[in-house]
Amino acid sequence: VDARILALHKAAAAREDVLGLAGGLPADELLPQAKLATALAEVAASGADALQYGWPEGDEALRVWIASRLAARGAPVEPRRVIVTAGAQQALALAGESLRGARIAVGDATYPSALSAFVAAGAQVVCDRGAARYAIAGVSNPHGIELASRDELLAGSEVLIVDEAYAELRFDRRTPRPLVGDAPDRVWHIGTISKTLCPGLRVGWLVPPASAHAAVLERKQAADLQTASLSQAALVRLLARVDYDALLDRARQFYAERCERLVDAVRRHLPEVRFAEPEGGFSIWLETDETGDDVALLEAAIANGVSFDPGSAFRHALVDRIAMRLSFSNAPTAKLDEAARRLARTLTRWRRQPRAA
Amino acid sequence: VDARILALHKAAAAREDVLGLAGGLPADELLPQAKLATALAEVAASGADALQYGWPEGDEALRVWIASRLAARGAPVEPRRVIVTAGAQQALALAGESLRGARIAVGDATYPSALSAFVAAGAQVVCDRGAARYAIAGVSNPHGIELASRDELLAGSEVLIVDEAYAELRFDRRTPRPLVGDAPDRVWHIGTISKTLCPGLRVGWLVPPASAHAAVLERKQAADLQTASLSQAALVRLLARVDYDALLDRARQFYAERCERLVDAVRRHLPEVRFAEPEGGFSIWLETDETGDDVALLEAAIANGVSFDPGSAFRHALVDRIAMRLSFSNAPTAKLDEAARRLARTLTRWRRQPRAA
Numbered sequence: 133v134d135a136r137i138l139a140l141h142k143a144a145a146a147r148e149d150v151l152g153l154a155g156g157l158p159a160d161e162l163l164p165q166a167k168l169a170t171a172l173a174e175v176a177a178s179g180a181d182a183l184q185y186g187w188p189e190g191d192e193a194l195r196v197w198i199a200s201r202l203a204a205r206g207a208p209v210e211p212r213r214v215i216v217t218a219g220a221q222q223a224l225a226l227a228g229e230s231l232r233g234a235r236i237a238v239g240d241a242t243y244p245s246a247l248s249a250f251v252a253a254g255a256q257v258v259c260d261r262g263a264a265r266y267a268i269a270g271v272s273n274p275h276g277i278e279l280a281s282r283d284e285l286l287a288g289s290e291v292l293i294v295d296e297a298y299a300e301l302r303f304d305r306r307t308p309r310p311l312v313g314d315a316p317d318r319v320w321h322i323g324t325i326s327k328t329l330c331p332g333l334r335v336g337w338l339v340p341p342a343s344a345h346a347a348v349l350e351r352k353q354a355a356d357l358q359t360a361s362l363s364q365a366a367l368v369r370l371l372a373r374v375d376y377d378a379l380l381d382r383a384r385q386f387y388a389e390r391c392e393r394l395v396d397a398v399r400r401h402l403p404e405v406r407f408a409e410p411e412g413g414f415s416i417w418l419e420t421d422e423t424g425d426d427v428a429l430l431e432a433a434i435a436n437g438v439s440f441d442p443g444s445a446f447r448h449a450l451v452d453r454i455a456m457r458l459s460f461s462n463a464p465t466a467k468l469d470e471a472a473r474r475l476a477r478t479l480t481r482w483r484r485q486p487r488a489a
Numbered sequence: 490v491d492a493r494i495l496a497l498h499k500a501a502a503a504r505e506d507v508l509g510l511a512g513g514l515p516a517d518e519l520l521p522q523a524k525l526a527t528a529l530a531e532v533a534a535s536g537a538d539a540l541q542y543g544w545p546e547g548d549e550a551l552r553v554w555i556a557s558r559l560a561a562r563g564a565p566v567e568p569r570r571v572i573v574t575a576g577a578q579q580a581l582a583l584a585g586e587s588l589r590g591a592r593i594a595v596g597d598a599t600y601p602s603a604l605s606a607f608v609a610a611g612a613q614v615v616c617d618r619g620a621a622r623y624a625i626a627g628v629s630n631p632h633g634i635e636l637a638s639r640d641e642l643l644a645g646s647e648v649l650i651v652d653e654a655y656a657e658l659r660f661d662r663r664t665p666r667p668l669v670g671d672a673p674d675r676v677w678h679i680g681t682i683s684k685t686l687c688p689g690l691r692v693g694w695l696v697p698p699a700s701a702h703a704a705v706l707e708r709k710q711a712a713d714l715q716t717a718s719l720s721q722a723a724l725v726r727l728l729a730r731v732d733y734d735a736l737l738d739r740a741r742q743f744y745a746e747r748c749e750r751l752v753d754a755v756r757r758h759l760p761e762v763r764f765a766e767p768e769g770g771f772s773i774w775l776e777t778d779e780t781g782d783d784v785a786l787l788e789a790a791i792a793n794g795v796s797f798d799p800g801s802a803f804r805h806a807l808v809d810r811i812a813m814r815l816s817f818s819n820a821p822t823a824k825l826d827e828a829a830r831r832l833a834r835t836l837t838r839w840r841r842q843p844r845a846a
Contacts, residue, residue, distance in 0.1 A: 135703060142544060160537035168540065172719075173530035180517035183525065183689040187499060218575055218713035225712050229609075245714060252586075252711035332540040332718035346492060354609035355582050356575035357602060360717050361689035362529075 136427050137445055144439040151471040154439045156273065156297075156414050157462035158327055159390070162383055164370065168330060171369040175362065182365035188353035190216025190337070191364035197371055198323065198337050207313025209321075213345060215338045215352055216359045219331070220297050220324035221245055223338035226348050226355070227293045227320040228253030230340065235262030236293070241417065241446040241455065242266060243273045246295065257448045264291040270299035270308045274417040274446050274457035276391075276410030278308075286314055293320045297327055300380050302412035303388040317341050325367065327414070328376075328383060333363040387414065387461060390468065394460040397472035402479065414461035419443075422454040422482060429454060429482055436481075438474035493784050494802055501796040508828040511796040513630065513654075513771050514819035515684055516747070519740055521727065525687060528726040532719065539722035545710035547573025547694070548721035554728055555680065555694050564670025566678075570702060572695045572709055573716045576688070577654050577681035578602055580695035583705050583712070584650045584677040585610030587697065592619030593650070598774065598803040598812065599623060600630045603652065614805045621648035627656035627665045631774040631803050631814035633748075633767030635665075643671055653680045657737050659769035660745040674698050682724065684771070685733075685740060690720040744771065744818060747825065751817040754829035759836065771818035776800075779811040779839060786811060786839055793838075795831035 144150045175182040189195070192211070199211040217223040228236070228250040235256045238247065246266055250257050255264075265288070272279040285292055294311045312321035324336035340348045352358075391410050398405065398416065406419045422429070426442035433440060443455030458475075460468060501507045532539040546552070552568040559566045574580040585593070585607040592613045595604065603623055607614050612621075622645070629636040642649055651668045669678035681693035697705045709715075748767050755762065755773065763776045779786070783799035790796060800812030815832075817825060 135707070138545075155542065157542055160541070163537055163540045165534055165537070165540065169530040169533035172533055172723075173526040176526035176529055177522055180520055180522070183520045183522065183687045184517070185512065185514055185683075185688045188495075218717075221711075222713040245711065248707070248711040252708055326542075330540045330719075331542045332722075334713065334715070334717040350492070350605070351609055354578075354602065354605040355712065356579040356691065358691070360575075360691040360720055362687075363717055363719065365689075366529075 134427065134445060137430065137442060140427070140430055140434060141439065144434045149437050150434055151438045151463060151467050151474065153458040153460070153463055153471055154441045155459060155462065156327070157459070158331065158414075159386060159462055162386060163330055164374065167373060168366065168370055171366045171373070172362070175365040175369055182362050184361060186358050186361040186364070188349055188358050190214070190359055191361070191368060193368045194364050197368065202310050202312065205307060205310055207310035209312060209339055213339050213342065215340070215349055216364060217336045217338050217352065218334045218356060218359050219326055220295060220322050220336040221249065222355065223322040223336050224249040224293070224295070225253060226338055226351055227322070227340070228255045229351055230344055230348055231255050231264050231291065234264050234291070236264045236266055237262040237290070238266045238448055239279065240451070241274060241443065243268065243295070244445040247448055259449050262290065264293060266293045266295065268295045268298065269311065270296070270302050271411055271413035273298060273413060274415050274441070275408060276413045276416050277408045278411060282308055282311060282314070285311060289318070291318045291320070294322060296321065296323045298413040301327060301384060301387065303384055303391070304411065305381070305384060312339055317343070328380060329367070329370070333360075333367060335359060335363050335367055384412070387412070390460040390463070390465050391416070393465050393468045394458060394472065397469040398458070400469070401472040401476035415457045415459040417455065417457055419455045420453060420479070422479065423452055424454065424482070426454045426456065429478070432482060433475060433478040436474045436478045438471045438478065440475065491784065491802060494787065494799060497784070497787055497791060498796065501791045506794050507791055508795045508820060508824050508831065510815040510817070510820055510828055511798045512816060512819065513684070514816070515688065516743060516819055519743060520687055521731065524730060525723065525727055528723045528730070529719070532722040532726055539719050541718060543715045543718040543721070545706055545715050547571070547716055548718070548725060550725045551721050554725065559667050559669065562664060562667055564667035566669060566696055570696050570699065572697070572706055573721060574693045574695050574709065575691045575713060575716050576683055577652060577679050577693040578606065579712065580679040580693050581606040581650070581652070582610060583695055583708055584679070584697070585612045586708060587701055587705055588612050588621050588648065591621050591648070593621045593623055594619040594647070595623045595805055596636065597808070598631060598800065600625065600652070601802040604805055616806050619647065621650060623650045623652065625652045625655065626668065627653070627659050628768055628770035630655060630770060631772050631798070632765060633770045633773050634765045635768060639665055639668060639671075642668060646675070648675045648677070650677045651679060653678065654684055655770040658684060658741060658744065660741055660748070661768065662738070662741060669696055674700070685737060686724070686727070690717075690724060692716060692720050692724055741769070744769070747817040747820070747822050748773070750822055750825045751815060751829065754826040755815070757826070758829040758833035772814045772816040774812065774814055776812045777810060777836070779836065780809055781811065781839070783811045783813065786835070789839060790832060790835040793831045793835045795828045795835065797832065
């Protein structure tokens, strides 16, 4: 991720007058603060286990929960195949390192930190076709729609790195069956609770193909020994007390409302931009006819009181026209119209501004 | 780390009748359970920040605390140079990755997961001399004594990866001045609260040379986005309420007592083994005249009701004679004599057992 973008986002986040449409943050309102506070206090006070070192593969009860969720969705996976990771990001990094040297196809735009993870791991990132393919199941990030169907993904023979970060957050509740159940030998299944429960715990998971399991586990141990015992123990306790399906339903409804509000606002204030109406997830992906440095555009937008994620961060190949991701997930619903208005004003000024070609 | 060893340790840990002298675990009695429970509940309940995503470099208040501790020990470091990591282990991995291809000297025996981190990162591990050197400051692991003095380390010109995991746990309270203050351009400073406060939080830190900072931060972000916000926020709150120096004093005294008990027990039951009397840390390093597969010896020891860390895990090069690390840190003080007795019995039987040369 571009250091200039990070610096701009940090400056914007520190300003109360900037409406933030950047980042893949869940809504503050949906974080289970009280229940998590109780769970954390209980596991910390109840014995040494949650505070001590654990095993590299993760908490047994958590792995059983992860496997049971996959089984309930039609993909039976044995708990011993699950490796608990530091969020989905570490799962991406571990998959990338295991595929070092391989060509990983990512499409025209994708999750920026997946690109970083693959590049840092020494994999070769390509747009179109590779021995491996990175797919975001159910709802692609940044597009907000399903880019490739299960059938399409299964028809090929590539190794599939399947990121399920948003899979259970389709507004229509049509959660896809996990691909790991169909092609366990070539699917690297990645999941997380960061979008549905709490990113600050940093808990995700990886189910590598069985043949890669031992090497991946060794790599996980070399990377950080294990994922935080305390996060895992608190999560297990929390999960025993919440109805996860009901929680997902509430989240889908909440985000669908915010999404609709942003879609309306963009149509009203930015009629010239193109985007697909999201089927789920946290964001819409705008394509414009503007050209130039989209980081400079972000800087101008922040000066106008709104932030977004520049499209260049999502792209492996250079693209002439400016695109951007707008996240509705963590912005106050009542401010989304004003945010789009500020963005429209920014773009209008951008067009009038003389720039070098 | 050898998968066979891990499997044996897991089996042993599940058995109540096995006295555990394996692992670098702090004493359960010293974990600040109640204070941490309160801190966790408070930060989780007090707002969204501790539950949301944070910045890759870590919590600002925590970085200030880390820098102020270093400054108080004679090594002024600006907080912006500190990167919060998932324990010292991730700091080792990040340092190793940054030194990919370089020869890192580790000595005859060292912390096994440092070896794993360097090898996984693509560095070349060597015993004697390299462009880089891994040093465990103050108290070396597994030896329990200072292996190389500050003067000796500073006399060379190698890049120094300085692991301070046990630096503040010398029994004589002579905490060395951090080398990062003397040679900031070639020292990778690594610290952690895992040995003094709570390993289950998974919080450590890395201060890379300034010239490497930006690249390391990018790598950290690619690895796991950031260290758990919740762990960091709870830690900051905890640190504001404890007297860290008093806590260190109590820990030193506690471990010195356990150490003395184990040293006495080993002298009584295993008079033929060689070891240095520890100056601090969690363990003693036994060298024997036995030969053979030390993992098989561990298996025999577990059958006799005691576990240890096989010396081969600490060595980069093969060594004929069996060595082992015995950790007194997490074993009940009253059981240390019996643990040494069981180990002595295991070795006696081992000597009598016919084995292939």
